[in-house]
Amino acid sequence: MTKNIAQPSVERSFCPIACALDELGDKWTLLIIRDLLLGKKRFQEFLASPEHIATNILADRLKKLESAGFITQQAYQQKPLRYQYDLTQKGKDLGPVLQAFVNWGKIYYPNSQVLKPTV
Amino acid sequence: MTKNIAQPSVERSFCPIACALDELGDKWTLLIIRDLLLGKKRFQEFLASPEHIATNILADRLKKLESAGFITQQAYQQKPLRYQYDLTQKGKDLGPVLQAFVNWGKIYYPNSQVLKPTV
DNA sequence: AAAAGTAACTTGTATAATGCAAGTTATATT
DNA sequence: AATATAACTTGCATTATACAAGTTACTTTT
Numbered sequence: 215m216t217k218n219i220a221q222p223s224v225e226r227s228f229c230p231i232a233c234a235l236d237e238l239g240d241k242w243t244l245l246i247i248r249d250l251l252l253g254k255k256r257f258q259e260f261l262a263s264p265e266h267i268a269t270n271i272l273a274d275r276l277k278k279l280e281s282a283g284f285i286t287q288q289a290y291q292q293k294p295l296r297y298q299y300d301l302t303q304k305g306k307d308l309g310p311v312l313q314a315f316v317n318w319g320k321i322y323y324p325n326s327q328v329l330k331p332t333v
Numbered sequence: 334m335t336k337n338i339a340q341p342s343v344e345r346s347f348c349p350i351a352c353a354l355d356e357l358g359d360k361w362t363l364l365i366i367r368d369l370l371l372g373k374k375r376f377q378e379f380l381a382s383p384e385h386i387a388t389n390i391l392a393d394r395l396k397k398l399e400s401a402g403f404i405t406q407q408a409y410q411q412k413p414l415r416y417q418y419d420l421t422q423k424g425k426d427l428g429p430v431l432q433a434f435v436n437w438g439k440i441y442y443p444n445s446q447v448l449k450p451t452v
Numbered sequence: 453a454a455a456a457g458t459a460a461c462t463t464g465t466a467t468a469a470t471g472c473a474a475g476t477t478a479t480a481t482t
Numbered sequence: 483a484a485t486a487t488a489a490c491t492t493g494c495a496t497t498a499t500a501c502a503a504g505t506t507a508c509t510t511t512t
Binding site: 256257258261269270272273294295296297 | 487488489490491492
């Protein structure tokens with residue numbers, strides 16, 4: 215079960231890298247940020263990414279990303295109620311971090327391919 | 334217990350970010366890379382970092398980093414046998430990724446402080 | 453010479469995170 | 483009425499992480 219929404223409450227150190235990894239250091243969170251930067255906004259769009267995140271993990275990460283101020287959730291229609299997620303400035307500013315990963319990854323995973331922006 | 338040394342064997346997708354996170358996407362691995370970039374080389378030096386990694390996790394990550402080609406292990410003395418770890422080019426090339434985290438983290442964690450190089 | 457210390461780990465155990473399948477709620481479509 | 487869709491939640495098994503303690507092979511201190 216995935217029931218904790220509370221954040222770690224104390225960071226491990228004052229190092230900015232450690233602080234960042236406290237919030238982003240897992241196998242999925244930065245991939246959701248990647249999808250958002252590429253234009254995806256909805257639950258089903260994230261699920262459709264090639265890594266196939268599980269629905270419980272996705273729901274958990276969206277909650278944590280929202281409570282940590284990386285994204286906002288808002289309804290884009292009322293009947294039926296449907297939500298979309300948008301990056302805050304804090305989230306958008308991770309662009310250079312992901313670009314650094316891409317630059318590095320293209321060298322060390324020669325078969326890899328950068329995903330095309332949605333839209 | 335931490336007994337698996339084998340790598341995931343299949344990457345989740347062809348995305349270079351996903352490939353990178355397959356090897357680096359956890360709370361500790363990039364902090365060890367950070368320490369190595371700052372000049373640390375020995376088990377006890379990594380343990381002394383302010384985040385206080387557990388010894389079993391550190392031993393596990395050093396093995397995984399070596400088998401993934403990020404670091405090399407070599408004895409720096411024989412009696413008693415002691416090892417040091419050095420970054421390969423693949424590991425050193427993560428410098429810009431960590432710098433991007435630092436640049437971002439300094440903005441969003443105003444109390445954070447960049448660690449000084451060891452030496 | 454015995455006791456204590458140090459580096460680099462390993463082992464045990466408890467808690468937390470992840471993965472997979474299935475179920476839920478509220479509509480819309482056929 | 484039956485099926486479909488979006489956005490989740492729930493259960494359960496597997497894997498990862500945290501913390502404490504133990505191990506091995508020396509070196510240093512008393």
